[in-house]
Amino acid sequence: MTATLVAGGVDFTVRAPRAEAVWLCLFDGDIERRVAMTRVGDDWHVRVDGAGEGTRYGFRTDADSAKLLVDPHAVTLDRRFVYDPHLREPRIDTAALVPKAIVTAPLPPLDLPPLFRAGGLIYEINVRAFTMRHPDVPAAQRGTIAALAHPAVIAHLQRIGVAAVELMPVVAWIDERHLPPLGLGNGWGYNPVVPMALDPRLAPGGIAELRATVAALRDAGIGTLLDLVFNHTGESDLLGPTLSLRGLDDAAYARAPDGRLINDAGTGNTLDFANPAVRTLSLDTLRHFVTQAGVDGFRFDLATVMARGPGFDRDAPIFAKIAADPVLRDRVLIAEPWDIGPGGYQLGNFPADWLEWNDRYRDDVRRFWRGDGSAGALATRLMGSSDLFGDRTRGVSFVAAHDGFTLADTVAFATRHNHANGEDNRDGHAGEIAWNNGVEGDSEDATVRAARDADVRALLATLFATRGTILLTAGDEFGRTQAGNNNGYAQDELLWLDWDGRDRARESFVADLARRRAACASLADPAIAHDATWLRLDGQPMRDADWQDAPGFILRLRDATITVDRTARTVTLTPSDQPQIA
Template identity: 55%
Template sequence: MTTALTAERGRPPALGATVEDDGIHFAVYSENADEVTLCLFDQYGARETERLRLPGRDGNTRFGFAPELPEGTRYAFRARGPFAPAEGHRFDASKLLVDPYAIRLDRPFVYRPELAAPPSRGVDSGPFVPRCIAERPSQEGRPLPFAPPGFTYEMLVRGFSQLRPDVPVRLRGTVAALGEAPLLDHLSRLGVETVELMPLTASLDERHLPTLGLTNAWGYNPICQMAPDPRLAPGGFAEIRAAVEALHGRGIRALLDIVLNHSGESDEFGPTVCYRGLDNALYYRHAADDPSRLVNDTGTGNTFAADRGPVLDLFRATLRRWVEETGIDGFRYDLGTVLGRLPNGFSRSAPFFAMVAEDPVLKDRIHVAEPWDIGPGGYQVGNFPPPFLEWQDRFRDDVRRFWRGDDRTVGALATRLAGSADLFGAPGRKPSDGVNFLAAHDGFTLADLVAYTQKHNEANGEGNRDGHNDNHSWNNGVEGVTTDPAVREARGRDVRALLATLFVARGNPMLTAGDELGRTQGGNNNAYSQDNEITWIDWRRADRELVDFVGRLQRLRRGHPALAADAFLTGEAASGGQPDVEWLREDGAAMTVADWNEPHRRFLGLRLHAPGGEAATVYLNAGRDEVLATLQSPRRGSGLVLALRSDRPDAEAAPLDPERPLPVAARSVFVLVEENASRSPQPAGSII
C-alpha cells in the first residue's frame, strides 16, 4: 500500500506526530535542511516500507498529513542538506533520525559505530535506530498542589528495585516497580516527602563504553527528552503515570531529573541520530572561532543552545508533556547553568527561566537546578531566579569537612545549619530554596564517604582518572572493606552523625537511595557506567537499624517546628522575645568571636526557638572525646528530653535534669526537645 502525504491538511505548529481519527500529521522544524523525508515502517519496526518527502513548508517547518495512517504507526525521519562542518552543518541522508518530539520509541538506543560513520562511507544507520511510535497523548497526569519538596529521596530507578526479592521479577528495574507495596512501604517508613527520579528519558551509551563491556547506568545521555526509555518504562507514559499515582497515594511527590543541557550525540565525532542530523547548527552551541567544533560546557561533547527560540520551544513542550502525561510534580535540571547561559554568560533573565516562570502548566511545579557546569562562570549556586530551588554543594563540603576533623570549620558548619543565608539570603528567598545533601549519585555513597580516602574507579576502564579527586572523605583508619569491629563501629557512628546533621539543618534534606541502607560502591565515586551490582541496591545486606534511624530523624524534624521552620537563623528575637538561635559553647555560654576562630574547635551547640515558644537544642561533637555540656533550663511547665543521640540509634527518648551536665558522646549529635512535663518520658526510659 502506498501512503499519500499531503500538505493541504497539515498542522505545522504541532511538531512531531499528531494522531487524528482519520490519519496522522507530521511536522519537523529545521532552519538549514533542504528536504526532510518521512520514513515509515511495518508494524514490527523491522522493515522500512516507504520514504515520503514532507510536502508542506511553513517558514522553517516541513509538514504533511497522511490520511488513514493509524495510531501506532512506526516512523522516523531523514534530512538532506549540506555537509559543511566549517559552517556548522552535518546533514547526512544515510542517517535515520528519531523525532525530537516523539513520545514513545519501540526499542532502546544501542550504540553502534554505524551511527557515527561519516557521509563519505554511505553507511545506512536505519537498522540500528529505534523507531518512533505515533500515539495520542492522554493528558491524564494530575500533579499534587505545590509545596517545597522537604525530605527528598534521589533514586536510580533500575538500581532501586533490580535486586528487591519481594518485587515481581518482570517489574524489577522498571518504573512500574515503584508502585509495589514493599517499596512504597519503605519510602513511607523513612518519611520521604519527595522522590527525585534519575533520568527516565531515552538515552544512548557513550561511544567508548561498548568496547569496555559497559553501559550507561544513570541515563544522563539523552536523545529523546519526551520519550521514556523502553528499558525503564516499557509501558511508556502510562506506566510512569501509574507509578506517580501510587506515590501520590502515599502523599509522596515525584520529581524527574531531566537533562536539557546536552544530548547523547556527543562531540563532532559522535553519532547522528536526531538533532545533529536535523539541524546541527541550530540545536548546539559552536566554538566562535571554529563552527566545526561544539562548545563543551557540559563535559559530554556538546551543549544545547537553550536561548534559541526553537530549542526553547522543544524544552517547553518536553516539560509540559511530562507534567500532563505523568502527573510529575516538577523537575531537577542536570547542569542547570546551561539553561541560563547566553552568548555573553549566565543570566538570571535568560529566556528559559522566564518561560518556566510564566508558563501556566510549569510555573506552579517544583523546579530544582543543579547550579553548575564546567563552562566559564559555570558555578552559580544561589543565583537562580524564582521559582528555582538549587542543589547545595557547599552544605555537602562544609559538613563533611567538619566531621572529617578539618580545622576552622565550625563557622561554616553554623552557616549551613542556619539555612545558608550567604547563598540564599536575597530578598524573597528562604532556606527551602536550598537542597542540602551529604552525598548524591555523583560521588561517594554515604557509607563510602567514611570508608575511603581515595576514589577507586578502576572498574570504569578509565585508569581511575575519572570522578572527583577532592571528596573530603576519611576512612577511619582502614581503606575500604574491613572486618575490624572497632573500625566498623566508628564508621557507623560517623554516618549517623552526618545524617543527624542533615536533618537538623534548615533547608530541604536530600538522601540518595541506598544511603539509608549502608549501600557501598566499593569506593567508586563515578559509577555512571556500572549497570550492575555496584549501583544496584543489595537489599539482603540492608542496615535495618540505619533505616529506622533515618525514619526517626525525619519524624523528629517534622514534629518540632524549631527544627523544621523555613526561616534563616539570625540570632534575632523571635516571638516571646527569644532569639531564633543561640550558639552555645560546652559550658552553655554564648559563642564568642574567639570561640568561632578557635582552629581546633570540634563542638557546637545551638538552642533553637520557634514562633510560639517551642524550643530544641542540638549538640554536635566531632571530637574524639566526650564533652560535658551545660544545659539550658526549659520553659516553665516543660521538661527537657533527650529525643535522639546518634551514637546510640536505638536508645529511647529520656528526660534530663537541667541542673546536671550532659555527657555528649564523641563523634555524635544529640537533639534535645522540650515537652509538657506531664507528657515527658518517665525516668525508666533514661538513656544517660
C-alpha cells in the same frame, strides 16, 4: 507534538531549517516507506491518511539520507538506544540500528497542584538500580518505574520520611561510545537523545506507567520530581552518532565563532538555550511530564547551561518562560547550579523561586566531621546557608549524592578507586572530601567499623537536623557502597541496591531521625530563623572565638534542640515536647 492524530490519519511535522529535502519514514516491521514532506517555513509537514496510533516512524534528510533520525518530540520509542559505530559513519544506513518513534495518543491532561513544595526530604532514586535486587518486588517488575508503586517500596519511603522522590533520568539514553568496547554501559542515564521518550527498559508501559506510579506515590503522600538533562544530548562531539537533532537541526548545538562545538557540559556538545527552538523543545517537555504524568517538578542537570547565551544570565529567557507558563509556574524547580564552562559555578544565582543543589553544604559538613572544618561553617550550613541564599534558604542540602562517594564510602576511602571505569582512575572527583579511619576500604577491625558507623550516623543526623530541603540518595540510609568508585555511572550492576544485606540498624536510625524531624516544624520552614540561641557544649553562650575552635555547640530553636558534639561523634535532634535521647 510532532505526530498529531487527526480524523482519518496523522499529521507529521518536524523542524529541519537547513534541509533541502525531508522524508517521513514509515515502518511496517522492517519494511520502510518514505513519504516526501513539504516545507512550511523552518518546518516540514505531511499528512498521512490511514496512519494511526501505533504507527512507527522516523525521518531522513538530504544532508545524509542514510541516517534515520528520531523525532525530537517523540514520546514513545519501540526500543532502547544501543550504540553502534555505524551510527556515526556517513552514508551507512542506520534504519536497523535506530529506535523508531511510535505515534501515541495523549492521555487526558492532568491539572493537579504540586504535592511537594519544599522543606522536606527528597529521596534520589536510580530507578533501575533501586529494585533490581528487591526481594518483595516481582521479578518481572524489578528495575522499572512501576516497581516504585509496590507496597513494600512505598512503605520504606514512608518509614524514612520521604516527601518526594527524585528520579534520576528516565528518558531513553545511549551509552557513550567508549563504554561498549570495555564491556560497560551507562547506568545513570545522563546521556539522553530526545527529551520526552521514556526509556522502554525502565517504563515498558510508557507514559501511562509513569502516570500510574506518580499517582500511587501521591496517594501515599509522596511527590515526584524528574531529573532532566537539557544541557546536551547523546550525539556527543563530531565523532558521535547521528541520531536526531544532529541530522535535523544542528543549530540546536552551541558553537564557537570558528564553528567548533562548545562543550560546557563536558560531554561533547552543549544545547544552545539562546536558540528559541531549544527553549521551545524544553518547555514542551516540561509541560508533557506535568500534564501527562502529574509530576511535581524537576531537577535540572548542569543547569547553568540553560541560562547561557553564551554567558550565564539570571534573567535568561527560559526562566521567564517557565515563570509565565500557566502549567509550569507552580512546579518545583531545582538547579544543579554549575557546569564546566567559563563562569560555570553559579550557586546562589538562580531565580529566587528556584531551589539549588548546595555542594558547599556537603563539603563543609564533611570537613567538620573529618576534623578540619569549623563549627561556624557547620552552623551556617545547618541553618540554611544564609551566606548563599539570604533570609530564605533555597538550597537542597546533601552529604552524598549519585555523583561522588556513597555515604558509606565517604568514611571508608580517602581516595577514589575508579579503575574499573577504564580511564586509569583519572575520572571522577580527585579531591573529594573523604576519610578512611585508618584503613582504606573494607575492614574487619571492630574499632574501625564502629568509628565509621559513628561518622555516618553523625553525617545523617546533621542532614536531618538541617533547615530547609534535604536530599538523601537511595541506599545511603542502609549502607550502600560502590567499593570506593566515586564515578559509578559506567557500573550498572555495582549500582544495584543490596536489600537483603542492608544495614537494618542504620535504616532504623534514619527512620527515627525522620520522625524527630517531622516533629520540628521549624526545620521545614524555608525562612532563616532569627530566634535561634547558640550555646557551647557546657551551656555557656558561644563566643566569637568558639566558632572556629569549638568541637560543637547546642542550638535551640522554638521547637527543637540540636546538640553537635564532634568529640563524641554525635548529633542529637530533640523536639521540644520529647525527652532528649542521644
